[in-house]
Amino acid sequence: MSTSTTLEKPNTGTWDGGNEPFKASYGKLMMWFFLLSDAFTFGSFLIVYGLSRHKNLPYTGTPEAFTFSQEWWPIPEKVFNAFPGFHGLDLPLAFVALMTMILILSSVTMVLAVEAGHRMDKNDVQKWLLWTILFGSTFLGCQALEWSHFISGTEEGMILSNGTHIFGANLTINQYGPPLFADLFFFITGFHGTHVFSGVILLIIMFINTVNGTYQKRGHYEMVEKVGLYWHFVDLVWVFVFTFFYLI
Amino acid sequence: MGKLHIPEPEEALPGVELEDNQGLLQWISSVDHKQIGIMYLWMALFFMLLGGLGALLMRVQLAVPRNDLLSPEIYNQVFTMHGTTMIFLVATPAILGFSVYLSPLMIGANDMAFPRLNAFSFWIALCGGFLLYFSFLAGGAPDAGWFNYAPLNQRPYSPSPGIDYYCIGLLLAGSGTVATAVNLIVTVLKLRVPSMSLRELPVFVWMVLINSFLILAAFPSLNAALAMLLLDRQLQAHFFDIAGGGSSLLWQHLFWLFGHPEVYILILPAFGILSEVFQVFSRKPIFGYAFIVGSGMAIALLAFGVWIHHMFATGLGITVNGFFSASSLLIGIPTGVKIFSWLGTMWGGSLRFTTAMLFATAFLVEFTIGGLSGVSFAIVPIDWQLTDTYYVVAHLHYVFVGGSLFGLLAGLFYWFPKMSGKIIPEKQGKWFFWLFVIGFNMTFLIQHALGVLGMPRRVYTYPDLPNYTWMNMLSTAGAFIMGFSVLYLGFIIYKSIKSGKKAPDDPWNAYTLEWLTTSPPQLQNFKEVPPVKSFRPLRDLKQDNPNWQLQDDPWKID
Numbered sequence: 001m002s003t004s005t006t007l008e009k010p011n012t013g014t015w016d017g018g019n020e021p022f023k024a025s026y027g028k029l030m031m032w033f034f035l036l037s038d039a040f041t042f043g044s045f046l047i048v049y050g051l052s053r054h055k056n057l058p059y060t061g062t063p064e065a066f067t068f069s070q071e072w073w074p075i076p077e078k079v080f081n082a083f084p085g086f087h088g089l090d091l092p093l094a095f096v097a098l099m100t101m102i103l104i105l106s107s108v109t110m111v112l113a114v115e116a117g118h119r120m121d122k123n124d125v126q127k128w129l130l131w132t133i134l135f136g137s138t139f140l141g142c143q144a145l146e147w148s149h150f151i152s153g154t155e156e157g158m159i160l161s162n163g164t165h166i167f168g169a170n171l172t173i174n175q176y177g178p179p180l181f182a183d184l185f186f187f188i189t190g191f192h193g194t195h196v197f198s199g200v201i202l203l204i205i206m207f208i209n210t211v212n213g214t215y216q217k218r219g220h221y222e223m224v225e226k227v228g229l230y231w232h233f234v235d236l237v238w239v240f241v242f243t244f245f246y247l248i
Numbered sequence: 249m250g251k252l253h254i255p256e257p258e259e260a261l262p263g264v265e266l267e268d269n270q271g272l273l274q275w276i277s278s279v280d281h282k283q284i285g286i287m288y289l290w291m292a293l294f295f296m297l298l299g300g301l302g303a304l305l306m307r308v309q310l311a312v313p314r315n316d317l318l319s320p321e322i323y324n325q326v327f328t329m330h331g332t333t334m335i336f337l338v339a340t341p342a343i344l345g346f347s348v349y350l351s352p353l354m355i356g357a358n359d360m361a362f363p364r365l366n367a368f369s370f371w372i373a374l375c376g377g378f379l380l381y382f383s384f385l386a387g388g389a390p391d392a393g394w395f396n397y398a399p400l401n402q403r404p405y406s407p408s409p410g411i412d413y414y415c416i417g418l419l420l421a422g423s424g425t426v427a428t429a430v431n432l433i434v435t436v437l438k439l440r441v442p443s444m445s446l447r448e449l450p451v452f453v454w455m456v457l458i459n460s461f462l463i464l465a466a467f468p469s470l471n472a473a474l475a476m477l478l479l480d481r482q483l484q485a486h487f488f489d490i491a492g493g494g495s496s497l498l499w500q501h502l503f504w505l506f507g508h509p510e511v512y513i514l515i516l517p518a519f520g521i522l523s524e525v526f527q528v529f530s531r532k533p534i535f536g537y538a539f540i541v542g543s544g545m546a547i548a549l550l551a552f553g554v555w556i557h558h559m560f561a562t563g564l565g566i567t568v569n570g571f572f573s574a575s576s577l578l579i580g581i582p583t584g585v586k587i588f589s590w591l592g593t594m595w596g597g598s599l600r601f602t603t604a605m606l607f608a609t610a611f612l613v614e615f616t617i618g619g620l621s622g623v624s625f626a627i628v629p630i631d632w633q634l635t636d637t638y639y640v641v642a643h644l645h646y647v648f649v650g651g652s653l654f655g656l657l658a659g660l661f662y663w664f665p666k667m668s669g670k671i672i673p674e675k676q677g678k679w680f681f682w683l684f685v686i687g688f689n690m691t692f693l694i695q696h697a698l699g700v701l702g703m704p705r706r707v708y709t710y711p712d713l714p715n716y717t718w719m720n721m722l723s724t725a726g727a728f729i730m731g732f733s734v735l736y737l738g739f740i741i742y743k744s745i746k747s748g749k750k751a752p753d754d755p756w757n758a759y760t761l762e763w764l765t766t767s768p769p770q771l772q773n774f775k776e777v778p779p780v781k782s783f784r785p786l787r788d789l790k791q792d793n794p795n796w797q798l799q800d801d802p803w804k805i806d
Binding site: 026029030033034036037038040041043044045048051052055056171172178179180183186187191 | 362426430464484495502
């Protein structure tokens with residue numbers, strides 16, 4: 001009942017199958033496919049954004065004459081022009097640019113942490129993970145400020161056609177434009193923020209495990225690499241969110 | 249010598265230490281793919297009884313004209329829960345159950361890549377199902393149809409919390425399904441025995457792999473829509489609310505961008521099951537392996553380009569309708585390729601009409617009927633005439649029942665000896681088969697005619713128009729035969745498990761690796777596996793060993 005055929009090298013690891021697609025471990029592969037699915041989720045949101053935006057009228061006048069109105073979709077530079085601590089100044093998109101910068105920096109430090117992991121340099125991994133956690137948390141803090149400003153609104157507010165004066169935004173009504181503008185802003189940046197928050201939690205777990213020497217004992221820092229994939233993905237998504245909400 | 253040692257996972261997993269005799273506790277804590285697979289199948293059977301009960305209620309209500317057994321409000325809840333249950337809590341768990349049970353066995357692995365995630369997916373799906381049913385106690389079930397169109401799903405039109413439970417329940421079940429899909433993809437790609445190349449995957453595993461990618465891409469759209477709907481209902485957002493600037497059509501786009509692939513998610517694994525069944529009971533390799541796999545991929549890709557055919561009646565314009573009409577007609581090509589592959593497999597084969605094979609053969613007829621009525625919907629004017637009539641109901645039941653469910657039942661009868669270690673007597677299986685087939689066709693064939701006559705679906709009663717009454721009565725009678733046959737199925741499964749004859753390891757003289765294990769398989773599926781040379785590794789092993797002792801065929805000894 002046995003046959004003698006030449007066989008490829010039998011597998012050696014516990015779970016490693018006989019075939020190594022993309023030379024990636026099963027855990028890393030899983031992260032990739034999860035991210036693929038997550039990308040489709042964000043894709044759906046951004047499609048919804050595109051459709052909703054085109055369903056509403058764009059503003060046709062000159063930028064100087066722009067006023068908030070429920071008739072048309074607002075110009076992002078006019079909505080996001082505040083900077084915490086610089087009250088009254090018109091600094092279009094300055095704050096969100098800073099946030100984006102911070103998030104991109106966190107991607108850089110993440111790369112450095114992964115690279116340190118390849119070198120099995122525990123101290124460097126710790127250092128760069130800490131920086132990434134710091135930048136990630138800063139981004140979340142900035143987002144909280146951004147949201148709170150968006151919710152409380154400007155001093156002028158908007159006067160509706162029936163004479164009521166409204167300030168800021170909630171899911172039902174907002175001073176900037178059609179209700180969907182705020183709905184989508186809260187929903188999509190909120191969903192992204194949740195992703196960043198989960199990422200920070202994961203990074204903290206990575207940091208604790210690194211400090212405890214779990215990965216040093218295991219002989220590789222692949223877990224850091226996998227969380228790194230997630231972190232870069234979240235950054236990449238922000239680039240799209242930023243483009244859709246703030247630039248166009 | 250010449251065999252490959254298959255290692256057992258190093259770390260002890262929860263549930264592994266428990267003994268067989270610890271009963272329910274051992275099942276609840278299990279991370280073994282076989283136990284989880286079987287629990288998925290029990291879940292499907294359980295919810296099938298609930299969903300079937302809903303179907304019978306509807307048929308009783310519709311048996312005579314102007315019946316007032318069910319109020320319109322209750323009727324809305326019943327048909328919504330029937331559809332939602334059958335799609336999300338019966339068909340989906342059943343295909344996942346087979347996928348999770350069989351994929352590792354067929355590729356010579358000892359478990360899924362992520363056993364704990366596998367258990368998590370099952371339990372979260374089950375909890376999602378229970379939450380959905382909890383809505384009955386919480387003030388009313390969802391009542392806007394299984395596709396839950398806006399604006400009917402908005403608070404003013406459906407003030408009961410049913411649709412909130414629909415959102416949460418399906419979000420949970422959907423997340424579980426996505427996690428299982430990721431798990432299955434990684435398992436198939438990474439855990440195959442060495443020397444099993446992708447061209448040597450059994451057809452069923454190929455379909456599971458393709459299907460998992462389909463799940464990965466389709467479910468996010470549903471999850472996104474459900475999350476937005478929940479915000480609409482709970483926090484007064486306006487995504488789907490026209491009065492607030494939202495778009496109700498958007499819900500249809502998002503839902504069908506998921507919904508149409510979902511139809512194929514439910515049929516592709518059935519195609520895989522049938523491919524295995526046809527091969528084994530025709531004693532021939534599948535006719536056109538590359539074509540049957542390739543057409544599976546084609547169906548998966550086309551699945552994302554046809555969703556508008558559910559929305560022809562919404563007035564999206566001639567160009568859009570024309571494009572999606574053409575793409576929907578294209579689906580007929582790969583599906584037809586598959587039908588011919590199976591016919592080619594049967595052609596000249598040494599056929600054994602076991603219960604499994606009977607279901608597979610009946611599938612060819614029933615699914616072709618469903619496919620043809622589907623093609624008629626791709627033609628826009630016919631769709632306009634027949635949309636929202638019983639013709640749609642007939643069509644979708646011919647593809648879901650005549651297609652998916654017949655395939656799943658073929659799989660159930662084929663793999664039952666392996667899963668339970670017991671044999672269902674062929675005579676009982678065949679009684680069930682004929683009852684089910686007769687009941688099914690009696691219920692739904694006539695609904696084509698009702699639809700052409702103009703009877704609208706989802707309306708709780710109808711006037712006494714010519715022919716309506718006897719046709720509906722016939723349909724109701726058929727539904728009761730079906731209902732009885734499902735009870736009979738439950739009975740023969742129970743009886744076989746309880747006091748059936750012990751099944752041999754390889755009762756059907758099959759081709760794939762799961763039949764190399766004991767019936768039922770040990771916790772560690774394989775200690776060693778023969779080298780794989782084709783997509784029928786067990787058959788190669790038998791061929792290479794002239795002394796191989798074939799086991800008794802229950803089909804003959806019965």
